[in-house]
Amino acid sequence: QVQLVESGGGSVQPGGSLRLSCVLSGSTVSRYCMGWFLQAPGKERETIATISPSESTVYTDSVKGRFTISRDNWKNILYLQMSSLKPEDTAMYYCAADPRTCSLTRPTAQWYYRGQGTQVTVSS
Numbered sequence: 001q002v003q004l005v006e007s008g009g010g011s012v013q014p015g016g017s018l019r020l021s022c023v024l025s026g027s028t029v030s031r032y033c034m035g036w037f038l039q040a041p042g043k044e045r046e047t048i049a050t051i052s053p054s055e056s057t058v059y060t061d062s063v064k065g066r067f068t069i070s071r072d073n074w075k076n077i078l079y080l081q082m083s084s085l086k087p088e089d090t091a092m093y094y095c096a097a098d099p100r101t102c103s104l105t106r107p108t109a110q111w112y113y114r115g116q117g118t119q120v121t122v123s124s
Contacts, residue, residue, distance in 0.1 A: 009118030022095030
């Protein structure tokens with residue numbers, strides 16, 4: 001059974017950085033489209049980054065140039081390096097896996113596997 005466990009969230013000042021990690025157990029990250037989605041207060045969930053089995057990456061405009069998604073196939077970990085953080089990045093961040101083709105626009109509820117989330121708060 002595939003399980004995803006996120007870590008690395010916390011509180012940071014605007015302009016700061018955080019790296020989120022997501023450990024996948026029960027399978028291997030290289031088999032799936034892996035991604036991160038978030039839910040900000042009062043807003044709908046949104047997928048912000050995906051990485052395909054061939055390591056092709058796609059980002060939503062709001063994080064492009066500031067966030068980097070990557071994975072370590074040996075450790076079976078998905079990462080999200082976040083820099084130049086803004087207060088509007090405050091959200092619960094979830095990692096996800098799907099055996100289908102990556103898509104930023106697929107509804108987040110349709111991710112095949114999802115973690116429990118880790119909170120990121122950006123505030124001065």
